Amino acid sequence: MPHLPPGSRQPAFLQTLQMRDPVRYVESLRRRHGPVFRMKLLGFPPQVVVSTAELAAEIYRTDGDGSRAGALRAGYVPWLGKYSLFTNDGEPWWRHRKLLSPTLHGRSLASYPDLIAEIAAEDIRKWPLGTPFALQERMQAITLEVTLRLVFGVRDVNRQARLRSSLLALSKASGSASLFLMPARLRAWAEKSPLAMRLPFLPTTRTMKASAAVDHVVFGEIARRRDEEDREATDVLGRLLQARDEQGRSMSDVEIRDELITLLEAGLETTATGLSWAFERLMRSPEVLGRLREECERGEDERYLEAVVKEVLRLRTVIYGSGRLLDKPLRLGGYDIPAGWAAIPMFSLIHQDSEVYPEPQEFRPERFLDESAKAAQKSFLPFGGGRRYCVGAQLAMMEMKVIIREVLQRVELTPTDPAPEAQRMWHATLIPGKHAVAVARQHPLSRKPLPEEPRCPVHPAPSE
Numbered sequence: 001m002p003h004l005p006p007g008s009r010q011p012a013f014l015q016t017l018q019m020r021d022p023v024r025y026v027e028s029l030r031r032r033h034g035p036v037f038r039m040k041l042l043g044f045p046p047q048v049v050v051s052t053a054e055l056a057a058e059i060y061r062t063d064g065d066g067s068r069a070g071a072l073r074a075g076y077v078p079w080l081g082k083y084s085l086f087t088n089d090g091e092p093w094w095r096h097r098k099l100l101s102p103t104l105h106g107r108s109l110a111s112y113p114d115l116i117a118e119i120a121a122e123d124i125r126k127w128p129l130g131t132p133f134a135l136q137e138r139m140q141a142i143t144l145e146v147t148l149r150l151v152f153g154v155r156d157v158n159r160q161a162r163l164r165s166s167l168l169a170l171s172k173a174s175g176s177a178s179l180f181l182m183p184a185r186l187r188a189w190a191e192k193s194p195l196a197m198r199l200p201f202l203p204t205t206r207t208m209k210a211s212a213a214v215d216h217v218v219f220g221e222i223a224r225r226r227d228e229e230d231r232e233a234t235d236v237l238g239r240l241l242q243a244r245d246e247q248g249r250s251m252s253d254v255e256i257r258d259e260l261i262t263l264l265e266a267g268l269e270t271t272a273t274g275l276s277w278a279f280e281r282l283m284r285s286p287e288v289l290g291r292l293r294e295e296c297e298r299g300e301d302e303r304y305l306e307a308v309v310k311e312v313l314r315l316r317t318v319i320y321g322s323g324r325l326l327d328k329p330l331r332l333g334g335y336d337i338p339a340g341w342a343a344i345p346m347f348s349l350i351h352q353d354s355e356v357y358p359e360p361q362e363f364r365p366e367r368f369l370d371e372s373a374k375a376a377q378k379s380f381l382p383f384g385g386g387r388r389y390c391v392g393a394q395l396a397m398m399e400m401k402v403i404i405r406e407v408l409q410r411v412e413l414t415p416t417d418p419a420p421e422a423q424r425m426w427h428a429t430l431i432p433g434k435h436a437v438a439v440a441r442q443h444p445l446s447r448k449p450l451p452e453e454p455r456c457p458v459h460p461a462p463s464e
């Protein structure tokens, strides 16, 4: 008999219900059972959960030989597609990872910060001054615009509008809680059945229809760009059209479509949520905000800004965990985990390890700067680990830094309520419960005034 870890004895449906508040639930299980415990959730294989970076590293060491990540994400295949980097494993995954990675790393990102700052400034200009508004919505709008320009490379205003509205509809439909709560078998049937597709109230119908509408626009965009043959293009779509694998093969239209939708689904809400938490925390931490403002006003050095972003992603983990389906048995923390189980490093617990992060509830970016920085970095897993480490992590970090700096240089933000906002599940992310509500005022020392509304030189406004 394998020596299994301890865990909840409740039926699977009760455990699943408690995952509506995953942070609190897994914290209660860790307190009761220790750093390794098991869970059973409806529609998933039995799970073993770990709460230290060392145990997480043992799980991620099995990547590529002993475990699969894509197999646990099969529920996303109907709209991400069968070629998606997110849902594949083995050779097909590796081929796409090698084709996609260069478009999101190093030199490819060099030209992006100015454009991201421009997009952010344009949005900030529209923020209401003096009345409360939800920062989460503004961050979603900015990150969507960044995706349209940097990933899809769309400049034409009309095509941007068409793509924007269809992508928003897909993001809304595919993230609905009712879709995730639908039993796996019913969902698999409903996604393929012509009869189910005639029932508009089913979340599967809404998602598949939204996905078909996106496909129409995206395939049109791919065909247009193929005709253009722009070898200098710097957006992800342009680079994917030029990319060749080791055998010299290019990517088909369907492969490119699947990866564009994958980047959208994996990168949009996550980055917008990370940014919302950044402002939620900064507004309630005057000392950190003061030091950060000083650094931003001085210019060049962004070490503190980088530490702030890391501390936000540590303290308010956007994705609470990311696991692997075990193909072979694994010895973990003194227990025997059978093949066929899912092994999950729980980031929300790992980031609260008080041995690595003293007073873990405190928002203290200095942890990533002083002598404890090395240990802090080692247990820092907001982007996962192993070979499946988030392919967009560099872009996300850069995007967050540029947008935070742009906001701080232009407006002062205050919370409407000094109490911290609770973490709430939405899509696959943990968002601020009140959507990071704030009141903005123009920054009195702002070196960068809010940009003026562009004026038409021929038709002046009625008051002029």
Ligand code: HEM
Residues within 6 Å of the ligand: 069, 085, 086, 087, 097, 262, 263, 264, 266, 267, 268, 270, 271, 274, 318, 319, 321, 322, 323, 382, 383, 384, 385, 386, 387, 388, 389, 390, 391, 392, 393, 395, 396
């Ligand atoms: C703050 C923002 C983000 C967070 C917190 C985040 C987090 C994660 C996590 C936890 C994983 C799973 C890693 C694992 O299983 O080991 C992941 C995978 C992934 N992320 Fe991100 N992500 C962010 C932004 C982005 C962006 C901006 C993009 C792309 C534009 C992106 C694209 C992906 C893709 C394609 C994968 C799948 C990689 C694979 O399986 O090989 N992410 N991300």
